[in-house]
Amino acid sequence: MTIKSRRHSATSTTLLRVTTGALLALALVAAPAATQAGEDLDAIVARGVIKVGVGSQPGFFAPDENGVWKGFFIDFGRALAVTVFNDPEKVEFTSSSPQQRLPALQAGEFDILLSGVTQTISRSFQLGFHFGPTIFYDGQGLLVRKDIGVTSGADLDGATIGVQSGTTGELNIADFFRKNGKTFTPVTIEDTNEFLAALESGRVDAITQDASDLGIKQTQLANPEDYILLPERLSKEPLAPAIRHGDDRWLEIVNWTVWATIEAEELGITQANVDDFLTSEDPLVQRFLGTDTALGEAIGLDPKFAYNIIKAVGNYGEIFERNVGKDSIFKWDRGFNSLWTDGGLLYAPAWR
Amino acid sequence: MSARGRFFVRGLMANQARWRKGLFGTWLNSVVTIATVVLLAAIVPPFVRWAVLDATWVGTAADCKAGTGACWAFIGAKLNFILYAFYPPPLHWRPVLVTLMLGGLLLLTAHPRAWRAATLLLWVLVPIASWLLLAGTVVGPTVPSNQWGGIPITLLVAMVCFSLAIPIAILLALARQSSMGGLRTLAIVFIEVMRGTPMVAILYVAMLILPMMIPGGQLIDKLGRAMILITLFWSAYVAEVVRAGLQAIPAGQYEAARALGLGYWRIMRFVVLPQALRLVIPALVNLAIGFLLATSLLATIGVFDLLNAAKTAAIDPNWLGFYDEAYLVAASIYFAICVIGSRYSLWLEQRLRQPR
Known part of the structure; x- marks a missing residue:
């Protein structure tokens, strides 16, 4: 046998081995994947901690000096930990970038994403995600210099507007002006930090981005009071908790945890006064706080889970004001994120 | 003037002559020198004003916003976060000790005597x-x-992955030169696939695909998975460097060793590898510096390495927007490590070049 042919046979033996190995590995993969479905909540309880994927944006999710996560979405993560474990600390926040957070949820790296994911139809159907209740209604906004004397987007005829290149924002603003029959001059800006410089130097009359981004940018301007965030929203960006398909009970826990904070605000129950409500004669309050235990026992949750949530993190309004509203440096208005009774979009289903 | 003083002055004057020749020796040198001085004059004073004269050294974010200079108070408040990220503050002695242990090990290993x-x-x-x-x-x-x-x-990932990559790389380099066809093909495929893939893609595989591929993959934590794949990734690069060393050993040495009756492994262990590795040490040090900087890519999978921690420090609403200061601190740390590393590499190269 020549050297050449011996080499050849060695290669084919190796190939055979590699192929067999790969098939074996595939068989091992397929088995556990099938049984994993529908057991997210079991896994959480067994693990003793909820794994939450978050982003990094001031006010929404940011660590403080001691490395403790603080922010609007963070508080909802703690509320979830209260519902499941009655302990706001039994939650593990991991920051992930916008590009990888959805695949990471699919891969099982997180139990839930509280990273400001916009709920869209393709994410529901194609990516296989369930969305909990919207916890922040965001949308593309316009931040305008006050000295041009404009109070609504319809007055912005002929304005020069800074838009981020290559985003849906660029298309939305064009649609908005075409719809109103007005004209504008777009100035495309590449770097998000350049927006502020363009606005302050007067190169543009207005800039457009998601309202939450604009709200943060406004606080970083030299004279924030010289600018106004117009009330119009050019796109819908409902930011909601996202989980994988397959565990209905986990979805319901997410839903009703968010709704508990909303219902509490509607009932006027706050972190400070929640104990006073324990003696309330109102049957709705009794069902909500679990002084009447029948409802909680029937649904298989701690009857006092809503009481525990409010005690630990407060109601929706408190969470909002503390992190991004009037008690924060951002001073955002509630806007759409008000109760339905105040003309907003927050509405919790019936507690019975 | 004492003899010693005269010697000093003469040395200074000789230096002066050298400097003059270097800076203004030719027409081109003069232009470059003047351009550099103009550039420095434009950059340095504003930087010094920002970083030192107008800087706020203590106080709160509000004090910093009132001033026009750098906000070192922010670094004061956030240094622990930048250096140790989310590690619980009461236990900070642990990361301090780990940093000292790993740094000490590097210093110890630096000298060939060790x-x-x-x-x-x-x-x-x-x-x-x-x-x-x-x-x-x-x-x-x-x-x-x-x-x-x-x-x-940053240190742990760089050191563990690089040190584990070296033995794997030696085996890969030997396999790539092996006369066994299957083994050689496997080594070539592995090395070329790894070198043809960006490190970010490797990290995504570690984060997203590995847990789905391995049963119970969720049980190995994300950092562990990332370190396993980084090790394999780096080993491909190290293997190519080692191969260069192997190829630099003259064939006569293999033949002579074989003539003495040594088997393959003994030839490699006692004759070839000691010489080949010695040849490629400077190249390995260079590679190690590059890899240390590459660990900042861990941020893409949500690991808080030095750079990511520095960036995140500036999104705290209490200290919003002091990115310049945060990046400057991170850059200084990386710069210090790399300058030490590259000077060391030069020193080592000279030392190893000396005849033994």
Whole structure:
């Protein structure tokens, strides 16, 4: 046998081995994947901690000096930990970038994403995600210099507007002006930090981005009071908790945890006064706080889970004001994120 | 003037002549010198004004906003976060100790006199001890690895992955030169696939695909998975460097060793590898510096290495927007490490070039 042919046979033996190995590995993969479905909540309880994927944006999710996560979405993560474990600390926040957070949820790296994911139809159907209740209604906004004397987007005829290149924002603003029959001059800006410089130097009359981004940018301007965030929203960006398909009970826990904070605000129950409500004669309050235990026992949750949530993190309004509203440096208005009774979009289903 | 003083002055004057020749010796040198001075005059004074004269050294974010200079008060408040990220503050002595242990090991290994079996043992023991210390396995409380971060993670990942990559790389380099066709093909395919893939893609595989591929893959934590794949990734690069060393050994040495009756492994161990590795040490040090900087890519999978921690420090609403200061601190740390590394590499190269 020549050297050449011996080499050849060695290669084919190796190939055979590699192929067999790969098939074996595939068989091992397929088995556990099938049984994993529908057991997210079991896994959480067994693990003793909820794994939450978050982003990094001031006010929404940011660590403080001691490395403790603080922010609007963070508080909802703690509320979830209260519902499941009655302990706001039994939650593990991991920051992930916008590009990888959805695949990471699919891969099982997180139990839930509280990273400001916009709920869209393709994410529901194609990516296989369930969305909990919207916890922040965001949308593309316009931040305008006050000295041009404009109070609504319809007055912005002929304005020069800074838009981020290559985003849906660029298309939305064009649609908005075409719809109103007005004209504008777009100035495309590449770097998000350049927006502020363009606005302050007067190169543009207005800039457009998601309202939450604009709200943060406004606080970083030299004279924030010289600018106004117009009330119009050019796109819908409902930011909601996202989980994988397959565990209905986990979805319901997410839903009703968010709704508990909303219902509490509607009932006027706050972190400070929640104990006073324990003696309330109102049957709705009794069902909500679990002084009447029948409802909680029937649904298989701690009857006092809503009481525990409010005690630990407060109601929706408190969470909002503390992190991004009037008690924060951002001073955002509630806007759409008000109760339905105040003309907003927050509405919790019936507690019975 | 004393003899010593005269000597000093003469030295200075000789230096002066050298400097004059270097700076203004030719027409082109003069232009470059003047352009550099003009550039420095434009950059340095505003920077000094920002970084020193107008800087706010103590106080709150509001004090900083009132001033026009750098906000070093921010660094004061956030330095612990930048260096150790989410590690619980009462236990900060652990990352400090780990940083000291790993840094000490690097310093010890730097000198060729320490290149012996005992040091190799330390390279096994110290990383294991570091991991156990950070995790709190032996002495509680335990800290999950998603809370580790900052400088210890940068050092730990760089050192553990690089040191594990070297033995794998030696085997890969030998396999690539092997006369066994199957083995050689496998080595070539592995090396070329790894070198043809960006490190970010490798990290995504570690984060997203590995847990789905391996049964119970969720059980190995994200950092562990990332470190396994980074090791394999780096080993491909190291293997190519080692191969260069192997190819530099003249064929006559192999033949002579074989004529003495040595088998393959003994030829490699006693004749070829000691010479080949010595040849490529400077190249390996260069590679190591590049890899250390590459660890900042860990941020893409949500690991809080030094750079990511620095960036995140500036999104705290209490200290919003002091990115310049945060990046400057991170850059200084990386710069210090790399300058030391590259000077060391030069020194080592000269030392190893000396005839033995």
